[in-house]
Amino acid sequence: MRDGLAMQARSQPAVPFGCPTQERLSRRHFLASCAAGAATLWVGGTLARRVLAATKRTNLKEAMYWRSLPGGKTQCLLCPNQCVRGPGEDGLCHARGNRNGRYYSLVYGIPCVIALDEVEKCPLNHFQVQGKAFSLATAGCNLTCKYCQNWQFSQVGPDEVPRAYDLSPEAAVAKAIEQRAGAIAYFYTEPVVYYEYMLATAMLARRRNLKNVMVTAGYISPEPFKNVLPYIDAVAFGLKGWNEKFYQEYIGCELKYIKESMQLLAQMPEVWWEVVVLIVPSLNDRMDEIAAMAKWLRDVAGPERPLHFTRFRPEYRLKTLPMTPAATLTRAREVAIQQGLKYVYVGNLPGHEGGNTYCPQCGKVVLERVLFTVVKKHMSFGNCIACGYKIAGVWQ
Numbered sequence: 001m002r003d004g005l006a007m008q009a010r011s012q013p014a015v016p017f018g019c020p021t022q023e024r025l026s027r028r029h030f031l032a033s034c035a036a037g038a039a040t041l042w043v044g045g046t047l048a049r050r051v052l053a054a055t056k057r058t059n060l061k062e063a064m065y066w067r068s069l070p071g072g073k074t075q076c077l078l079c080p081n082q083c084v085r086g087p088g089e090d091g092l093c094h095a096r097g098n099r100n101g102r103y104y105s106l107v108y109g110i111p112c113v114i115a116l117d118e119v120e121k122c123p124l125n126h127f128q129v130q131g132k133a134f135s136l137a138t139a140g141c142n143l144t145c146k147y148c149q150n151w152q153f154s155q156v157g158p159d160e161v162p163r164a165y166d167l168s169p170e171a172a173v174a175k176a177i178e179q180r181a182g183a184i185a186y187f188y189t190e191p192v193v194y195y196e197y198m199l200a201t202a203m204l205a206r207r208r209n210l211k212n213v214m215v216t217a218g219y220i221s222p223e224p225f226k227n228v229l230p231y232i233d234a235v236a237f238g239l240k241g242w243n244e245k246f247y248q249e250y251i252g253c254e255l256k257y258i259k260e261s262m263q264l265l266a267q268m269p270e271v272w273w274e275v276v277v278l279i280v281p282s283l284n285d286r287m288d289e290i291a292a293m294a295k296w297l298r299d300v301a302g303p304e305r306p307l308h309f310t311r312f313r314p315e316y317r318l319k320t321l322p323m324t325p326a327a328t329l330t331r332a333r334e335v336a337i338q339q340g341l342k343y344v345y346v347g348n349l350p351g352h353e354g355g356n357t358y359c360p361q362c363g364k365v366v367l368e369r370v371l372f373t374v375v376k377k378h379m380s381f382g383n384c385i386a387c388g389y390k391i392a393g394v395w396q
Ligand code: SF4
Pocket: 076, 077, 078, 079, 080, 081, 082, 083, 090, 091, 092, 093, 094, 095, 096, 141, 142, 192, 193
């Protein structure tokens, strides 16, 4: 891992890693943006004591959700890809594989990213914890997004990432507590593919009063999703767009499975979740699709479900596309609000008014943000100070 590179979430808002220069920023916004970047850089470079040699980066742990097939083959049932593999072969996600006729997680306890982040970076604007989130990610992903921000570790196996660390679930929880984190975030790559590591860590974290945050694209079979959610406090759900063809051509999966995961989440009121859509110019930025997406979300998950539109930055195989114009993000936000959603955000665009939380009743700003940091609060115990309206979310 090149230090710092790890800090941009896979298909998440292309977080301005250093100090943003593309936008005109006020001095206050500029300094806060730089500080946010610097804070996360520190941990990835120094936290883990033991960096694993490249030859020792596969750590076998028998996988959950698979079945045996004739001839020593196995079928993974964790996600809709349902990979069938022979002995010695790895799944499409690079994080799981058949070894001598049994199926294993290859990345258990060997994250390639360790960081300390604001929980807003996930992004979660309505879920507060005491302290920061201790973020983990391993190699691999079950999607093949052509604009992945973290392709150096999401599109490879554990022996191909630039760096990996020895960090058992017990050690991860201990480190999170040592760092005074309030949560563990399964972040940066897709946690579905390191399901066993996430589940074990989340169960231990829950016992130590840490929250668990899952940052996922939701491409997972219903049963494993249902079985991990009781240990998850919040989900940042990376929705890629609202077009089946786009999903198949640019993401490598089908939108129908993603909708099923959101429908499942909508039936679990104990899990807080927010939806984030990275808007890619010319690919998923049609306003009729955005309106249909917002309407569906309102009908399925209610008008208080937060929706974030974030800015694309040219990356990986889509380097020729421009950054998302600010006007497109502004328009997308307006369209989603017109569909009845009460909390719609613009992300990865410091200084944009859509980064703040507004009271749906009186319109006042209740949480003013600079990038990922709340700089002013006009809310008390989750209620708007001006009019008393209860702002949806999980508040400290
Ligand atoms: S989790 Fe990985 S190995 Fe399992 S079905 Fe999905 S892509 Fe294949």
